[in-house]
Amino acid sequence: MSRTLPTRDAFGFWHAISTRWSDHDRLDHVNNARYFSFDEDARLGYFQDLWRDDPQFWKQYGFILARLGCDFVSQLRHPATVDVGFRVTRLGGASMETESLMLDGDTVVAVTQGVIVWFDYAEQKPMPIPESVRASIRAREPVAPTEK
Template identity: 60%
Template sequence: MKDRLRLNEFVHVIEIETRWADLDALGHVNNTRFFTFDESARLDYFGELMRSDSEFWKSRGLILAHIECDFLAQLHHPSRLRVGLRISRLGRSSMNTLAGMFVGEHLIAVTRGVVVWFDYTRQKAQPIPENVRAMIRARERVAPEESV
Protein backbone atom coordinates (compact mmCIF):
# COMPACT_ATOMS: atom_id res chain seq x y z
CA MET A 1 0.00 0.00 0.00
CA LYS A 2 2.73 2.51 0.93
CA ASP A 3 4.29 2.54 -2.58
CA ARG A 4 0.91 3.13 -4.18
CA LEU A 5 -0.20 6.10 -2.06
CA ARG A 6 -0.84 9.22 -4.10
CA LEU A 7 -1.35 12.74 -2.86
CA ASN A 8 -4.71 13.01 -4.64
CA GLU A 9 -6.13 10.28 -2.34
CA PHE A 10 -6.11 12.78 0.51
CA VAL A 11 -8.71 15.49 0.93
CA HIS A 12 -6.93 16.87 3.99
CA VAL A 13 -3.45 18.14 3.11
CA ILE A 14 -1.23 20.58 4.99
CA GLU A 15 2.09 22.08 3.96
CA ILE A 16 5.08 22.10 6.27
CA GLU A 17 8.36 23.89 5.59
CA THR A 18 11.38 22.10 7.01
CA ARG A 19 13.54 24.07 9.44
CA TRP A 20 17.26 24.00 10.13
CA ALA A 21 16.41 22.64 13.60
CA ASP A 22 14.82 19.55 11.99
CA LEU A 23 18.21 18.26 10.76
CA ASP A 24 20.33 15.59 12.39
CA ALA A 25 24.10 15.12 12.31
CA LEU A 26 23.85 13.38 8.91
CA GLY A 27 22.29 16.48 7.33
CA HIS A 28 18.82 15.12 6.65
CA VAL A 29 15.56 15.66 8.52
CA ASN A 30 15.65 13.51 11.66
CA ASN A 31 13.25 10.56 11.77
CA THR A 32 11.60 11.80 14.97
CA ARG A 33 10.31 14.88 13.12
CA PHE A 34 8.02 12.73 10.96
CA PHE A 35 5.94 11.93 14.05
CA THR A 36 5.60 15.68 14.68
CA PHE A 37 4.56 16.21 11.04
CA ASP A 38 1.90 13.50 11.52
CA GLU A 39 0.73 15.17 14.73
CA SER A 40 0.37 18.54 12.97
CA ALA A 41 -1.74 17.00 10.20
CA ARG A 42 -3.83 14.98 12.68
CA LEU A 43 -4.62 17.97 14.90
CA ASP A 44 -5.43 20.08 11.85
CA TYR A 45 -7.74 17.32 10.54
CA PHE A 46 -9.76 17.44 13.76
CA GLY A 47 -9.60 21.26 14.01
CA GLU A 48 -13.28 21.63 13.06
CA LEU A 49 -14.22 19.42 16.00
CA MET A 50 -11.97 21.34 18.35
CA ARG A 51 -13.61 24.64 17.34
CA SER A 52 -17.23 23.40 17.45
CA ASP A 53 -17.12 21.34 20.68
CA SER A 54 -16.28 23.37 23.78
CA GLU A 55 -15.60 20.17 25.75
CA PHE A 56 -13.08 18.81 23.23
CA TRP A 57 -9.72 18.31 25.01
CA LYS A 58 -11.42 19.08 28.33
CA SER A 59 -13.76 16.18 29.11
CA ARG A 60 -13.57 14.23 25.84
CA GLY A 61 -11.53 13.94 22.70
CA LEU A 62 -8.83 11.82 21.17
CA ILE A 63 -5.83 10.08 22.61
CA LEU A 64 -3.02 8.56 20.57
CA ALA A 65 -2.63 4.82 21.23
CA HIS A 66 -0.12 3.82 18.52
CA ILE A 67 2.00 5.32 15.77
CA GLU A 68 4.50 3.89 13.29
CA CYS A 69 6.39 5.17 10.28
CA ASP A 70 7.88 3.76 7.09
CA PHE A 71 10.74 5.96 5.89
CA LEU A 72 10.95 5.68 2.11
CA ALA A 73 13.45 8.43 1.20
CA GLN A 74 15.65 10.95 2.95
CA LEU A 75 14.22 14.42 3.41
CA HIS A 76 16.65 17.32 3.10
CA HIS A 77 16.40 20.95 4.13
CA PRO A 78 15.05 23.18 2.75
CA SER A 79 11.94 21.32 1.59
CA ARG A 80 8.23 21.97 1.40
CA LEU A 81 6.50 18.85 2.65
CA ARG A 82 2.85 18.15 1.89
CA VAL A 83 1.23 15.86 4.44
CA GLY A 84 -2.06 14.22 3.55
CA LEU A 85 -3.96 12.56 6.38
CA ARG A 86 -7.07 10.43 6.25
CA ILE A 87 -9.02 8.06 8.46
CA SER A 88 -8.60 4.57 7.04
CA ARG A 89 -10.73 2.66 9.59
CA LEU A 90 -13.50 3.49 12.03
CA GLY A 91 -14.00 1.06 14.87
CA ARG A 92 -16.25 1.25 17.92
CA SER A 93 -14.02 3.58 19.93
CA SER A 94 -10.86 3.78 17.84
CA MET A 95 -9.89 4.95 14.39
CA ASN A 96 -6.85 4.34 12.25
CA THR A 97 -5.07 7.24 10.61
CA LEU A 98 -2.94 7.09 7.48
CA ALA A 99 -0.64 9.92 6.46
CA GLY A 100 1.43 10.24 3.32
CA MET A 101 4.30 12.74 3.32
CA PHE A 102 5.27 14.08 -0.08
CA VAL A 103 7.80 16.40 -1.69
CA GLY A 104 6.11 17.25 -4.96
CA GLU A 105 4.49 13.96 -5.94
CA HIS A 106 7.35 11.90 -4.45
CA LEU A 107 6.31 9.88 -1.38
CA ILE A 108 8.90 10.31 1.39
CA ALA A 109 7.23 8.61 4.38
CA VAL A 110 4.02 6.93 5.51
CA THR A 111 2.72 7.03 9.07
CA ARG A 112 -0.07 4.91 10.49
CA GLY A 113 -1.68 5.61 13.83
CA VAL A 114 -4.48 4.55 16.09
CA VAL A 115 -6.41 7.19 17.99
CA VAL A 116 -9.07 6.42 20.58
CA TRP A 117 -12.14 8.47 21.45
CA PHE A 118 -11.54 9.09 25.13
CA ASP A 119 -13.45 10.27 28.21
CA TYR A 120 -10.83 12.27 30.13
CA THR A 121 -13.02 12.50 33.24
CA ARG A 122 -13.51 8.75 33.62
CA GLN A 123 -10.15 7.93 31.98
CA LYS A 124 -11.55 5.37 29.59
CA ALA A 125 -12.38 4.83 25.95
CA GLN A 126 -15.91 5.49 24.78
CA PRO A 127 -17.72 4.94 21.47
CA ILE A 128 -16.99 7.43 18.70
CA PRO A 129 -19.99 9.79 18.59
CA GLU A 130 -22.19 9.59 15.49
CA ASN A 131 -21.57 13.26 14.61
CA VAL A 132 -17.82 12.55 14.50
CA ARG A 133 -18.38 9.49 12.31
CA ALA A 134 -20.61 11.54 9.99
CA MET A 135 -17.99 14.30 9.73
CA ILE A 136 -15.31 11.75 8.78
CA ARG A 137 -17.53 9.93 6.27
CA ALA A 138 -18.49 13.22 4.59
CA ARG A 139 -14.90 14.40 4.41
CA GLU A 140 -13.06 11.37 3.07
CA ARG A 141 -12.44 10.67 -0.62
CA VAL A 142 -11.50 7.05 0.17
CA ALA A 143 -14.22 5.65 2.45
CA PRO A 144 -12.87 4.32 5.73
CA GLU A 145 -13.32 0.64 6.51
CA GLU A 146 -15.89 0.33 9.28
CA SER A 147 -16.08 -2.25 12.03
CA VAL A 148 -17.88 -2.15 15.34
Protein backbone atom coordinates in the same frame (compact mmCIF):
# COMPACT_ATOMS: atom_id res chain seq x y z
CA MET B 1 9.61 -1.54 1.16
CA SER B 2 7.18 -4.21 0.01
CA ARG B 3 3.83 -2.58 0.68
CA THR B 4 1.97 -0.44 -1.84
CA LEU B 5 2.28 3.26 -1.10
CA PRO B 6 -0.88 5.37 -0.93
CA THR B 7 -1.44 7.97 -3.64
CA ARG B 8 -2.26 11.66 -3.36
CA ASP B 9 -5.85 11.24 -4.58
CA ALA B 10 -6.72 9.00 -1.59
CA PHE B 11 -6.46 11.99 0.77
CA GLY B 12 -9.03 14.75 1.20
CA PHE B 13 -7.03 16.73 3.76
CA TRP B 14 -3.60 18.27 3.13
CA HIS B 15 -1.36 20.27 5.42
CA ALA B 16 1.87 22.00 4.31
CA ILE B 17 4.77 22.09 6.79
CA SER B 18 8.03 23.97 6.25
CA THR B 19 11.11 22.27 7.65
CA ARG B 20 13.27 24.21 10.10
CA TRP B 21 17.02 24.44 10.36
CA SER B 22 16.86 22.47 13.60
CA ASP B 23 15.06 19.57 11.88
CA HIS B 24 18.14 18.25 10.10
CA ASP B 25 20.83 16.12 11.68
CA ARG B 26 24.51 15.25 11.21
CA LEU B 27 23.65 13.15 8.17
CA ASP B 28 22.25 16.34 6.59
CA HIS B 29 18.71 15.07 6.27
CA VAL B 30 15.55 15.71 8.29
CA ASN B 31 15.76 13.58 11.43
CA ASN B 32 13.36 10.64 11.70
CA ALA B 33 11.76 11.95 14.90
CA ARG B 34 10.37 14.95 13.01
CA TYR B 35 8.05 12.78 10.92
CA PHE B 36 6.03 11.99 14.04
CA SER B 37 5.61 15.73 14.62
CA PHE B 38 4.55 16.17 10.98
CA ASP B 39 1.87 13.52 11.53
CA GLU B 40 0.73 15.26 14.72
CA ASP B 41 0.42 18.64 12.99
CA ALA B 42 -1.68 17.11 10.22
CA ARG B 43 -3.80 15.07 12.66
CA LEU B 44 -4.67 18.14 14.73
CA GLY B 45 -5.45 20.11 11.57
CA TYR B 46 -7.70 17.33 10.27
CA PHE B 47 -9.79 17.34 13.44
CA GLN B 48 -9.69 21.11 14.06
CA ASP B 49 -13.31 21.60 12.94
CA LEU B 50 -14.43 19.21 15.68
CA TRP B 51 -12.76 20.97 18.59
CA ARG B 52 -12.58 24.60 17.47
CA ASP B 53 -16.17 25.45 18.49
CA ASP B 54 -16.65 22.86 21.23
CA PRO B 55 -15.50 24.05 24.68
CA GLN B 56 -15.83 20.50 26.07
CA PHE B 57 -13.39 19.03 23.57
CA TRP B 58 -9.99 18.32 25.18
CA LYS B 59 -11.63 18.80 28.61
CA GLN B 60 -14.31 16.10 28.86
CA TYR B 61 -13.70 14.07 25.70
CA GLY B 62 -11.65 13.92 22.55
CA PHE B 63 -9.05 11.51 21.30
CA ILE B 64 -5.72 10.12 22.40
CA LEU B 65 -2.96 8.60 20.33
CA ALA B 66 -2.60 4.88 20.97
CA ARG B 67 -0.02 3.94 18.33
CA LEU B 68 2.02 5.57 15.60
CA GLY B 69 4.44 3.89 13.21
CA CYS B 70 6.39 5.26 10.27
CA ASP B 71 7.81 3.87 7.05
CA PHE B 72 10.70 6.07 5.93
CA VAL B 73 10.75 5.98 2.14
CA SER B 74 13.12 8.73 0.94
CA GLN B 75 15.49 11.17 2.58
CA LEU B 76 14.25 14.72 3.07
CA ARG B 77 16.69 17.61 3.14
CA HIS B 78 16.22 21.08 4.60
CA PRO B 79 14.89 23.46 3.39
CA ALA B 80 11.71 21.84 2.14
CA THR B 81 7.96 22.10 2.35
CA VAL B 82 6.41 18.78 3.23
CA ASP B 83 2.85 18.19 2.01
CA VAL B 84 1.17 15.91 4.53
CA GLY B 85 -2.05 14.16 3.55
CA PHE B 86 -4.04 12.76 6.48
CA ARG B 87 -6.97 10.36 6.43
CA VAL B 88 -8.96 7.96 8.54
CA THR B 89 -8.80 4.48 7.00
CA ARG B 90 -10.94 2.58 9.53
CA LEU B 91 -13.64 3.50 12.02
CA GLY B 92 -14.11 1.07 14.88
CA GLY B 93 -16.33 1.33 17.94
CA ALA B 94 -14.01 3.61 19.93
CA SER B 95 -10.88 3.66 17.76
CA MET B 96 -9.81 4.92 14.36
CA GLU B 97 -6.92 3.89 12.16
CA THR B 98 -5.16 6.74 10.40
CA GLU B 99 -2.61 7.22 7.66
CA SER B 100 -0.43 10.13 6.62
CA LEU B 101 1.34 10.48 3.29
CA MET B 102 4.33 12.85 3.36
CA LEU B 103 5.55 14.29 0.09
CA ASP B 104 8.42 16.51 -1.00
CA GLY B 105 7.00 17.63 -4.33
CA ASP B 106 6.01 14.35 -5.95
CA THR B 107 8.47 12.26 -3.94
CA VAL B 108 7.09 10.16 -1.09
CA VAL B 109 9.33 10.66 1.92
CA ALA B 110 7.32 8.82 4.59
CA VAL B 111 4.03 7.13 5.41
CA THR B 112 2.69 6.90 8.95
CA GLN B 113 0.00 4.58 10.28
CA GLY B 114 -1.67 5.32 13.58
CA VAL B 115 -4.46 4.39 15.94
CA ILE B 116 -6.36 7.02 17.86
CA VAL B 117 -8.99 6.31 20.50
CA TRP B 118 -12.06 8.41 21.28
CA PHE B 119 -11.67 9.03 24.98
CA ASP B 120 -13.65 10.15 28.01
CA TYR B 121 -11.13 12.24 29.97
CA ALA B 122 -13.27 12.43 33.12
CA GLU B 123 -13.71 8.63 33.33
CA GLN B 124 -10.26 7.92 31.82
CA LYS B 125 -11.59 5.28 29.45
CA PRO B 126 -12.46 4.83 25.79
CA MET B 127 -15.94 5.79 24.67
CA PRO B 128 -17.87 5.19 21.42
CA ILE B 129 -17.04 7.53 18.56
CA PRO B 130 -20.02 9.93 18.29
CA GLU B 131 -22.11 9.68 15.14
CA SER B 132 -21.44 13.36 14.41
CA VAL B 133 -17.69 12.63 14.32
CA ARG B 134 -18.25 9.61 12.08
CA ALA B 135 -20.37 11.70 9.71
CA SER B 136 -17.71 14.42 9.57
CA ILE B 137 -15.03 11.86 8.70
CA ARG B 138 -17.17 10.12 6.07
CA ALA B 139 -17.94 13.48 4.42
CA ARG B 140 -14.29 14.46 3.95
CA GLU B 141 -12.78 11.16 2.85
CA PRO B 142 -12.48 10.47 -0.91
CA VAL B 143 -11.90 6.80 -0.02
CA ALA B 144 -14.50 5.68 2.51
CA PRO B 145 -13.01 4.28 5.70
CA THR B 146 -13.87 0.69 6.50
CA GLU B 147 -16.23 0.43 9.46
CA LYS B 148 -16.70 -2.06 12.25
